[in-house]
Every structure is written in C-alpha cells, then in structure tokens.
Amino acid sequence: MEKVKFSQLWIEEEQYLREQSAQLQDNSIAVEIGTAQGGSAYILATSTNAQEMTIHTYDISPSKEAHNNLRGIDCIVFHAKSSVEGAKEWGMSFDNKIDFLFIDGSHTLENIFHDFLLWFPHVKEGGVIAIHDYDPVHRGGFAHLGVKVCVDAILNLNALVETEHIGRIIGGKKGCSVTEGEFLEQCYYSWKKIGQKVISFRQFSLDQCNMIGEEDELVSILRKLKGATGKCLSEPPIRKENKIMVLPQPFSKSTFQFVSENKNTILLDELTFFYLLWELLLNNRSEVIQITQNKRDFFKWEEILEMFDHANSIEKVDDIFEINTTNIHTLSQICARELVRVNILKNIFLSMTGGI
Numbered sequence: 001m002e003k004v005k006f007s008q009l010w011i012e013e014e015q016y017l018r019e020q021s022a023q024l025q026d027n028s029i030a031v032e033i034g035t036a037q038g039g040s041a042y043i044l045a046t047s048t049n050a051q052e053m054t055i056h057t058y059d060i061s062p063s064k065e066a067h068n069n070l071r072g073i074d075c076i077v078f079h080a081k082s083s084v085e086g087a088k089e090w091g092m093s094f095d096n097k098i099d100f101l102f103i104d105g106s107h108t109l110e111n112i113f114h115d116f117l118l119w120f121p122h123v124k125e126g127g128v129i130a131i132h133d134y135d136p137v138h139r140g141g142f143a144h145l146g147v148k149v150c151v152d153a154i155l156n157l158n159a160l161v162e163t164e165h166i167g168r169i170i171g172g173k174k175g176c177s178v179t180e181g182e183f184l185e186q187c188y189y190s191w192k193k194i195g196q197k198v199i200s201f202r203q204f205s206l207d208q209c210n211m212i213g214e215e216d217e218l219v220s221i222l223r224k225l226k227g228a229t230g231k232c233l234s235e236p237p238i239r240k241e242n243k244i245m246v247l248p249q250p251f252s253k254s255t256f257q258f259v260s261e262n263k264n265t266i267l268l269d270e271l272t273f274f275y276l277l278w279e280l281l282l283n284n285r286s287e288v289i290q291i292t293q294n295k296r297d298f299f300k301w302e303e304i305l306e307m308f309d310h311a312n313s314i315e316k317v318d319d320i321f322e323i324n325t326t327n328i329h330t331l332s333q334i335c336a337r338e339l340v341r342v343n344i345l346k347n348i349f350l351s352m353t354g355g356i
C-alpha cells in the first residue's frame, strides 16, 4: 500500500490504522484528536468495510487542506475545537460510545494527560485506544518526553491492555478505569524512573562491556570518559555474553531479535545517553583535555558547555527528576523544559562533531 502524501504517519503506522479500521463493525464510531491535513482520518475512512461508520475528528486549529483532502468522504465529521472541549461536550451531545480512539494532538504532558483522562470514559468496554508519538524504545522519550511519561503511567495503571507498539503508535484495548489522582501519581512515578535510569547508568561500569552499535564521535567520547574496555560490535554477538549494552541507535532486525531473546541486555536510550555525556564532560575536565585531539578542541567543548550550563542555570539530574509536585501543570512544564534543553544540547554536540 502506498504512503498517503498528506499523512504525517510512518508507513507501518498507516498500516496499523488500516488494520484497526478494517476491524470496525457497522455503525462504529471512531474519534481522532488532531486532524492536521487529514491523513489519519483519510486512512481510517478508506479502510473500513463497516456501513454507517462515523469518524469525528477534532483539531484546535483546523487546516483548509484537511477539508480539501477529505472532500466527499461523508462519514467524517469535523470539529474545530480543542480536545478537552470536545470531550466535555461529547457526553452531552452524543450517547454513543466510541469504538476506536486515536490521540494525536498536542504533545505536552498536561494536554495528553487530559486527552486520555477525559476521553477514556467515552470509549466502549473492549474498545481500542491508540496514542501517537510514543517513540521507539531506543529514544527513551528524547523526541516526545511528555508522551512517554504519560503513556508509561497509562501502561503501569493497566488502563491500556493487550498493547502493540508499532513505530510511534502504542495501541491496545481499553483497560482499568483511572482516577485523576492515581494517574497523576503514576506520571510522577514514570518521571522519577527516567531520572533513576540516568543515575544507575552513571554508576554502571563499562569494564568488559561489549556494545552493539556504531562508534561515532560522541559514543567514542562517552566510552573514553567511562573507561570502556569492551568493543563496539556492528552486529549482535553469536554467543551470549556477560555484559552487553545496546547503543541508542535504531535497531536492526538482528539487534531487535537479540534484545527480545536476551532480557539482560542493557539498553542505553538516547535521552539517558545525552544526560550522561553532559555530566561526564562537565565533571571530568582534566580527562577531556587528554581525549580531545588538541587544546583548541578542548577549549571548544569546555567553553560551549560552560556557557550552556550558565545560560540554563545548572540543575543536577538528581534534583530535576526528584521534584515534588502534585500538579500536572508544573510537572508538564518541567518535562517540556528538559526536552528543550536536552535537544539544544544534542544539536550543540552534533555541530561540534560535524554531525550537522
């Protein structure tokens, strides 16, 4: 099947939506948060065999293209409003329960939290909920940190069960109901776990540890600063080894298989990688001068990092992920700030190493 030009989805994600739509029965109701150019709504509408199916699509800032792209498709109902407004009105305007819910609107923790919380009660028992931008596991939330925190909480609460993770979509059946309080508590817990992962990697020795992945310049610096003695392997080893770490790069088929068969494999995700590198460079100045090619290089790293930290007011990972809040708005703001900071840092690193 060809990719739909105006959809923002990956080809395997489009396929997932096609399969979900093909399973819908006559008179089904699908709701989508985030119309954009109408790509996902088009896929849902054109892959079903159900008679009298309706797709309600919501967008806070609807585009003209969506109306053009979806012209003539009768089963689509446009709603030019926010997801929260839509969810509040749904119970008053429509009695029917939703068979398929696709959440692909805002990416802040706070918004996706409310999208899930407010739409969940309108989904039928046994209905399917799919959420977009839950990134592949090697990224660790690097691209959409708020979505990762929220979805990890949803999974911990068993609010979504029998799940599949296809590209950036996590989809499954509606599970246990959740209260706002327990949902918030779980979001806070999944936030804390991200920090705990950085702390545990900080202490983890790379002595005799082989890695799967490519040794680019940034990986090489991390390895030197952590005193790694193992090798970087482009393919997984044939024999089972004591210590194997997978680098934060997209998995090849063979790596994917190796990871699923060897549960003790350690996954160094991209988010953890950049936090670690950041800390290592700042805390090991005397070693940085030894591993960089020359003094000029060293000053480049040193000066840029110093400036970066100064501009951002240094806060240790331990403090950022240990904040004590019972407010989703505050947690969401901190989460968004960290996403921005770590992405800027990545771009600085890449520009220094010739990556961009």
Ligand SMILES: C[S@@+](CC[C@H](N)C(=O)[O-])C[C@H]1O[C@@H](n2cnc3c(N)ncnc32)[C@H](O)[C@@H]1O
Pocket (backbone or CB within 6 Å): 006, 007, 008, 009, 033, 034, 035, 036, 037, 038, 039, 040, 041, 058, 059, 060, 061, 062, 081, 082, 083, 084, 104, 105, 106, 107, 111
């Ligand atoms: C990633 S795009 C959706 C892509 C689309 N589902 C597709 O696959 O082609 C996100 C869309 O969500 C909309 N959006 C953002 N926040 C929203 C909110 N709170 N309520 C409803 N829509 C929202 C944006 O205007 C944007 O068009």
